Amino acid sequence: MRDAAPPRYELFALRYATREARRRDHFIGGDPHDAPMPMDYFVWVAVSAARTFVIDCGFTQAMAAKRNRTFLRCPVASLQLLNVEPDAVEDVILTHLHYDHVGNHDAFRIARFHLQETEMQYATGRYMRYGHLSHAFEVDDVCGIVRLNYAQRVAFYDGDAELAPGITLHRAGGHSAGLQFVRVHTERGWVVIAADVAHFYENFDAKRPFSGAFHVGEMLEGFDALAAQAPSPHHVVPGHDPLVMQRYPAPSRELEGIAVRLDVMPNNAN
Numbered sequence: 293m294r295d296a297a298p299p300r301y302e303l304f305a306l307r308y309a310t311r312e313a314r315r316r317d318h319f320i321g322g323d324p325h326d327a328p329m330p331m332d333y334f335v336w337v338a339v340s341a342a343r344t345f346v347i348d349c350g351f352t353q354a355m356a357a358k359r360n361r362t363f364l365r366c367p368v369a370s371l372q373l374l375n376v377e378p379d380a381v382e383d384v385i386l387t388h389l390h391y392d393h394v395g396n397h398d399a400f401r402i403a404r405f406h407l408q409e410t411e412m413q414y415a416t417g418r419y420m421r422y423g424h425l426s427h428a429f430e431v432d433d434v435c436g437i438v439r440l441n442y443a444q445r446v447a448f449y450d451g452d453a454e455l456a457p458g459i460t461l462h463r464a465g466g467h468s469a470g471l472q473f474v475r476v477h478t479e480r481g482w483v484v485i486a487a488d489v490a491h492f493y494e495n496f497d498a499k500r501p502f503s504g505a506f507h508v509g510e511m512l513e514g515f516d517a518l519a520a521q522a523p524s525p526h527h528v529v530p531g532h533d534p535l536v537m538q539r540y541p542a543p544s545r546e547l548e549g550i551a552v553r554l555d556v557m558p559n560n561a562n
């Protein structure tokens with residue numbers, strides 16, 4: 293039996309890019325209200341006295357130009373603002389292999405990458421023949437992860453796993469075949485980094501599937517899985533919602549607009 297109290301991590305979201313979009317862009321079947329609904333791009337990091345887990349690694353400035361995204365700052369360089377040195381990071385969790393989650397993997401020179409095996413099979417398998425599914429991947433990034441595997445630097449999972457006390461992985465699929473989300477133990481209990489299991493609060497709250505889908509049924513079940521792993525809806529952090537920057541406080545004045553703390557309750561919880 294394990295000790296009942298896992299370590300508490302400090303948990304941060306770093307916003308590194310954004311883009312303009314409309315409501316109809318984010319829901320299967322569109323949306324009757326024609327209004328702006330911009331999308332933010334994040335990486336996350338969990339830090340305890342003993343260990344650091346980076347969750348996803350964003351994309352580069354060159355990729356932002358290629359895909360017409362507004363690049364705010366390098367997500368890897370931003371980690372240093374939280375005193376996390378990329379060269380020293382030993383563990384990077386990849387929620388999935390879409391271009392906006394895996395682009396800077398080579399900046400983590402010694403890290404081991406934690407990935408669902410299904411995602412690797414999907415990103416290198418027969419469905420990538422179809423642009424509709426492959427457009428969210430960059431083949432060079434996928435090849436980079438293949439190379440890391442040959443270098444014994446990828447750890448594969450098949451479903452749920454405990455990476456360390458206080459850090460668990462949960463396969464959800466849906467948006468990408470091997471998409472996983474991450475649960476982190478913090479001062480306020482377990483916080484669920486949904487990543488693209490829920491792009492926006494509204495996808496999760498209203499159970500409205502996001503437009504980018506591999507398996508709609510698994511996407512809907514993913515919303516249930518988030519709810520099952522979180523102590524309350526206020527403990528679920530969506531992967532691309534600008535509201536995250538409004539609901540959580542910056543760790544310091546200098547980091548306002550750059551990073552927020554997720555290990556405290558959001559300001560809409562009262």
Ligand SMILES: [Zn+2]
Nearest residue numbers: 390428467488
């Ligand atoms: Zn994605």
